[in-house]
Amino acid sequence: LRDKYLGLIAGASDESGLEDIRVQAVGKKGEVSLKMRELGKMTPDERKEAGPKLNALKDEINSALSAKKEALADAALDERLRAEWLDVTLPSRPRRQGTIHPVSQVTEEVTAIFADMGFTVAEGPQIETDWHNFDALNIPWHHSSREEMDTFYMHRAEGDERPPHVLRTHTSPVQIRAMLGQGAPLRVIAPGRVYRADYDQTHTPMFHQVEGLAVDRDISMANLKWVLEEFVRAYFEVDDVELRFRASHFPFTEPSAEVDIRCSWEGGQLKVGEGDDWLEILGSGMVHPKVLQAGGIDPDQWQGFAFGMGIDRIAMLKYGIPDLRAFFDSDLRWLRHYGFRA
Numbered sequence: 253l254r255d256k257y258l259g260l261i262a263g264a265s266d267e268s269g270l271e272d273i274r275v276q277a278v279g280k281k282g283e284v285s286l287k288m289r290e291l292g293k294m295t296p297d298e299r300k301e302a303g304p305k306l307n308a309l310k311d312e313i314n315s316a317l318s319a320k321k322e323a324l325a326d327a328a329l330d331e332r333l334r335a336e337w338l339d340v341t342l343p344s345r346p347r348r349q350g351t352i353h354p355v356s357q358v359t360e361e362v363t364a365i366f367a368d369m370g371f372t373v374a375e376g377p378q379i380e381t382d383w384h385n386f387d388a389l390n391i392p393w394h395h396s397s398r399e400e401m402d403t404f405y406m407h408r409a410e411g412d413e414r415p416p417h418v419l420r421t422h423t424s425p426v427q428i429r430a431m432l433g434q435g436a437p438l439r440v441i442a443p444g445r446v447y448r449a450d451y452d453q454t455h456t457p458m459f460h461q462v463e464g465l466a467v468d469r470d471i472s473m474a475n476l477k478w479v480l481e482e483f484v485r486a487y488f489e490v491d492d493v494e495l496r497f498r499a500s501h502f503p504f505t506e507p508s509a510e511v512d513i514r515c516s517w518e519g520g521q522l523k524v525g526e527g528d529d530w531l532e533i534l535g536s537g538m539v540h541p542k543v544l545q546a547g548g549i550d551p552d553q554w555q556g557f558a559f560g561m562g563i564d565r566i567a568m569l570k571y572g573i574p575d576l577r578a579f580f581d582s583d584l585r586w587l588r589h590y591g592f593r594a
C-alpha cells in the first residue's frame with residue numbers, strides 16, 4: 253500500500269491528479285481509511301500491532317501529498333515566470349508617428365499671428381445659404397462673379413423654388429455671420445474650407461482660405477496695410493517686406509486691392525522681401541457699406557477692412573510644396589515628407 257501510493261504521488265503531474273490520489277488513499281472511503289476502520293474488528297493484540305503502522309502510513313502519505321502539492325505549485329510558478337519573461341534590454345520596435353498636415357500647421361501659424369493683433373477666430377458652415385455666400389456680399393443673382401466662382405449648388409426638391417444652398421465658394425460669408433452675431437466693433441479671422449469646381453496643379457475643388465475682418469469707428473486702408481505687413485513679416489519670418497496694393501474689384505469691398513509681396517525665386521525657393529518679382533497673396537479692401545448693412549452695422553458710424561487669403565497657397569509658398577493636388581491625396585509618404593512633427 254505504501255509503495256503504491258508513494259509511487260502514485262511521485263508520478264502526479266498536476267493538482268487535480270494529486271487530489272484524486274488523496275481521495276483514493278486517505279479520503280473517507282479511501283483504501284487506508286477502510287483499513288483503519290477494520291481495526292475495530294481486530295483483537296487487541298492485532299490492533300496494537302496494526303494501529304501504529306496504519307497511523308504512520310497515513311501520516312507519511314499526507315506529508316508526501318503536501319510536499320508534492322508544494323512542488324507542483326513551485327513548478328507552475330516557474331513555468332509562468334518562464335512564459336512571461338520579458339527582456340527589457342531589447343531595443344523597442346520603431347513607432348510610426350503621424351505628422352501635422354501643412355494646412356493645419358499653417359492655419360495654426362496664421363491664427364497665432366492674428367491673435368497677437370487682437371483677432372479672434374470666427375466660423376461658419378461649409379454648406380451656406382445663397383444669401384450669405386452671395387447676396388449679403390453684394391453679389392446679385394446675375395453678377396458675373398457667381399459664374400466665375402464655379403459654384404457647387406445643392407440640389408432642391410422639384411417644385412421648391414427657394415434659391416439653393418451652395419458649398420461656400422469663399423470664407424467671406426463668415427464676415428456676415430460675425431457681424432450679425434457680434435456687432436461692431438469686431439476683429440475676426442475665419443479660416444476654413446471652401447469649394448469651387450476647378451482642378452489643376454494649383455486648384456482643387458476643395459481648398460482653404462482665411463478671411464480677415466476688422467470693423468471699428470475709424471478704420472482705414474492704412475490699418476489694413478499695417479496689419480498685412482505685420483502678418484507677412486511674422487509669417488515669412490523676414491524683417492523687411494514690401495507690399496504692393498494693386499487696384500482691383502470685389503463686389504463686397506470698395507475700394508478693393510489685390511496685394512503682392514516683393515520676392516525672388518532662388519533655385520525654386522521663395523525669398524520674401526528682396527528681388528524683382530511680385531507675388532500675389534490675397535484680395536482685400538474696405539468693407540462695402542451694403543455689406544455692413546447686411547451685417548446689421550450702420551455704415552455711417554462704422555468702417556471696416558476685409559481680406560481673404562488662400563491657406564494652401566501660402567503653405568506651398570513658405571514650405572516649397574509644388575503641387576496643390578497632393579495636399580489632399582492622403583499619401584503617407586507625402587505626409588511624412590511635408591508634415592510637421594508634433
Ligand code: PHE
Binds near residue numbers: 423535
Ligand atoms: N473672397 C475673395 C475671394 O475669394 C477674397 C476677398 C476677401 C477679397 C475679402 C476682399 C475681401 O477671392
